[in-house]
Amino acid sequence: MGLKKKIATKGSTGKRPARPEDTYFVIMAGGRGERFWPLSTEFSPKPFIGLIGQKTFIELTVERARRIVPIERIFVVLGKEHVPVARTCLPGLPQGNFIVEPVGRDTAPCVALAASIVKAKDPDAVMVILPSDHFVPDEKKFTALIKKAIKVARGRNDLITIGITPDRPETGYGYIKRGKPVTLPHGPDCFEVDRYVEKPNITRARRYIREGGFYWNAGIFVWRAAVLLDTLRLHMPKMHEGIMEFQKAAGSRRLKKADAIFAGLEKVSIDYGLMEKAKNVLVVPATFSWDDVGTFTALRRVMPTDKDGNVVMGNAVVLDTSTSVIISGDKPIAVLGVSDIVIVASDNGILICDASKVQEVRRVTRILAEKNHKK
């Protein structure tokens, strides 16, 4: 466990007293609006749309975080083009709690930046990283598990990832294979990580389900900011250095320099860049249900359906139609005699897409963007 020594943080090892005010949430709201057109757009991507009920994904995520910490300790990381829509969605979030990335460089720089900001607030801070656009129906179970994970993170020099127990052989997610169990008195189930697995093909995905011990990587992490930064320095020293330089430049208001530094950081995910390399990673299996609602067809899993398996939202007349997703804007939609179709109308346009093609909606948005560009 030599590595662990290197990443121990200044003056903080072993058990630590419960100190809820040391906990921060960082909600990641980068990303583009391509897969949810016409509800989402370049300027209002998925976190900022309300697919499920009236509230936007990011509002619901902030509400989950507020069950554990006050709003002052919730940060939202986002691109500057999304600041206006984010302010509209989250009027209660203090202005200083928006962490604005100069450019999107995937999740590693984003997480590292957030960790450096959180650590500056409190060198012993525990931080919880949440994606901004997932669906967690049971908030109580979520709260309970995250609180347990926070305690684990507070007491150890480990990076904790929350693993989702798969209920289907999904090929759209990365998997985490668990290793030896880690015994935690009064703690949640917890395992060492045997390995990370890239998005598998369907044969492999089926095998993972059959074998057990595999979890979906949902991008939910809990750790001390200092542990993250130490692990980063060990495995991604350039990234670590870049973030420190960025913070120095930003702190002294040399904004152009700061932007240039950030733009020069490696564009890589925290999973690929760090988690797969680090030895101090634990997986805590989620006890709450979860869906990333990655496409319109995911709504068939998470929303109530009619007797023919349709999800119907808004003003629609639906006849002789099955297993379709129908979302209307302000005008009525009439659907007659189709099945397995996604139909979505908004002020931006209308999508009609076979359910098997929802992953390809971005092809459409790219063509539309080109058309607009030519205009």
Add this chain to the structure above:
Amino acid sequence: MGLKKKIATKGSTGKRPARPEDTYFVIMAGGRGERFWPLSTEFSPKPFIGLIGQKTFIELTVERARRIVPIERIFVVLGKEHVPVARTCLPGLPQGNFIVEPVGRDTAPCVALAASIVKAKDPDAVMVILPSDHFVPDEKKFTALIKKAIKVARGRNDLITIGITPDRPETGYGYIKRGKPVTLPHGPDCFEVDRYVEKPNITRARRYIREGGFYWNAGIFVWRAAVLLDTLRLHMPKMHEGIMEFQKAAGSRRLKKADAIFAGLEKVSIDYGLMEKAKNVLVVPATFSWDDVGTFTALRRVMPTDKDGNVVMGNAVVLDTSTSVIISGDKPIAVLGVSDIVIVASDNGILICDASKVQEVRRVTRILAEKNHKK
């Protein structure tokens, strides 16, 4: 030919000199907007929409008539709820040339009323009846044939119907079985009518095509107004009497009485009520191509298609899609991975319908009408 004697008109038998100013066109624009929702509505049914190019069906129909007669001799029969949209579509039509039906009672009262009005203008008038919402791409051939049919009608005491030579076993139209040929020097092909056939099932329709000698009944008629009224008096004496009373009441401005008389007329089509019974009916086969564009899928026959057989009108991105009809409103439509689907968007709403179900669009409009009614 005893019947023919009875229907001879006052002082007019046998050959008549060519007198083009004796010809009137009557364009029938009754009917509802159910099958073309969301383009058509209760207040703007099919004749008043522009499915093909920029012009509305009724505009195109009036233009065809104007190739033969001046606008003053073109009448449009319509319901009063459609007068506003008709005036917008036909700004050049004299106000007095709109024949407004108090209520829709199918085509027999409508034709009879138009005939009585035309006969009042000119006792020897020839009238051409045209539906207002059909598609006739070759106007020259149409003009030539109608002119010939007018000459035939002028010279005989017969009701002439234009028969469309079927190019497919259509089950949506009535058929006319031709009888013995009628020899007309310098005239068009012409036949006695053996019988009228109601909309057949597909087996029969296929047999008609195989056997030949069957024509589609397109609702295009040419006759002297006096001959029509005499034939009407013979076979539908009550209808004849009712129309005469209606005209008397309307002529003396007793409008409430006139409305009541019209509302009391039998609701029946001219085909079923008169043409099938009359012995003085001839069929002249059309030499022009024709389509009634009865549903959205008919556009696949009459409009240019892309390489995958799609009809695409307006602002649309269409990928991996075949044999579909896509009509956009002002917002972009994106279509991905479907086939044989009708997609139509307008200010009134959005329709997504399997091509096999286009005949059932009225189910949708009825439900929407109920919903609106409840509001």
